[in-house]
Amino acid sequence: MTFIYFLELFGTFVFAISGILTATSKKFDLVGAIIIGIVTSMGGGTLRDLLIGSTPVGWMLDLNYIYVVGAALFICFFFSKYFKHLRKSFFLFDTIGIALFTVLGMQKTLDAGLSPTMAIMMGIVSAVFGGVIRDVLTNRIPLIFRKEIYAIACLAGALTYYLMMRFSQLDNINLAVSMLVVIIIRVISVKKSITLPFQPKI
């Protein structure tokens, strides 16, 4: 098991926990918790795979993703009382997750022979659409449309990865630097409450 694969499963785990906690806060039952956990953690990659035509979608060929959601369910059921003390850790893990999903989604799109612009778009889709689908299924306006510069951080990381890829061959360093860009921008933006309002000049 490579380090990147481990990180990917870990990102899936953190996203699944975020989904399951949303489900419990809405008083969903076990089935709702499982579905929201799966959708949150795998929805972005699934949409990317459908759009680029890579089917069966990735997680259908590797049971580990399902086991990871099962583990998240177990953890949420028995240990969620400790989570309030862990909010900071979760925020960090979640940020690592989107950073990684961005770069891996980009790479998968490039591997499918699509243009860099599409790879950047699909990187962002991989990172943020799980949360969008979670919000749609729980009847909320997607958080990402109004708060935090979540997607902008992914965009900056994706652009970094693209530029480094063009000018060097140091794959792992590119990955690490691009992820760091996502993480730093998100952490700063949340600490400073930076948002990006889009209000036309009327």
Next chain:
Amino acid sequence: MTFIYFLELFGTFVFAISGILTATSKKFDLVGAIIIGIVTSMGGGTLRDLLIGSTPVGWMLDLNYIYVVGAALFICFFFSKYFKHLRKSFFLFDTIGIALFTVLGMQKTLDAGLSPTMAIMMGIVSAVFGGVIRDVLTNRIPLIFRKEIYAIACLAGALTYYLMMRFSQLDNINLAVSMLVVIIIRVISVKKSITLPFQPKI
């Protein structure tokens, strides 16, 4: 026309009626009724086909599914006043529908070369996601996330089918027994109002 194909069209018909009745209760127009009828009856199978990469999706190659939705529309328009006396019948037909969709969805996923775990998941998706998409389009939190052990009945039926398939070759008996498992569990759970709350120990 085989018996199973007839049952599948019948399941589609019942699901379409359930969708059209939801649309009329929300004062949708004719277009809304048609779209919700199609989505409710074919949404689950469509999502399954997209995920496993079986395109064009099944119903696009067989006009009978569309005719069945047309028949459901006709019936709902002229005869819905009799439906209140038929609630029990509808519940039974609907349950037969999900039982059948579960097993057929499983079989189609296995035929696509995917693992039994994925087949079980896709069986459940086939049976329940039409209703989930219907609820999302009508701006409700999907019923399945909070009430009834709908999906659990499908899971039990799918597991039964998988186990019987491993140990015997009696395809039709497997089908019948698995469907019976779904139907019995759902009927009992509704009669006894059994639910499966998922509330972490806080």
Next chain:
Amino acid sequence: MTFIYFLELFGTFVFAISGILTATSKKFDLVGAIIIGIVTSMGGGTLRDLLIGSTPVGWMLDLNYIYVVGAALFICFFFSKYFKHLRKSFFLFDTIGIALFTVLGMQKTLDAGLSPTMAIMMGIVSAVFGGVIRDVLTNRIPLIFRKEIYAIACLAGALTYYLMMRFSQLDNINLAVSMLVVIIIRVISVKKSITLPFQPKI
């Protein structure tokens, strides 16, 4: 660049503006505006491509669609104050857009080897589902389910195109006449406030 291709980009542009204006009216940020702009203008064609199995979906292979959404974003940000005087123009452009998307969606489905009935359905999906997804993402019941005979106009245009295609070879004339049918029906229905209620006889 052919005239039809130009019209298609123009339809995308008008749909993107409609999506971005919805996003700003909901106080979405820049990311929300971009996503809703893309989804509104390309969601219908994307769903059609997924269902008929034409992947990567069309806009992933042609960056012009993305540039057009970028232009729409620019226009909305700096010039939306002039839009109230332009409401009639927008309605006309939007109607031309759905007329064109209907016929192009139909043609693409026929090219994929599917039946005329499916082509007509996919023509309507191409024209109207961008708006449906926009409404779902902004947590509203899709407008098309309750108001205007938007989809019926598309259906009439699609039937016209199919009939003319069967009996003649004059492709551009077929296209023009079919689009005119969509435009005339929609304009008349909006002027006369014609709706199509679907209320079963209870």
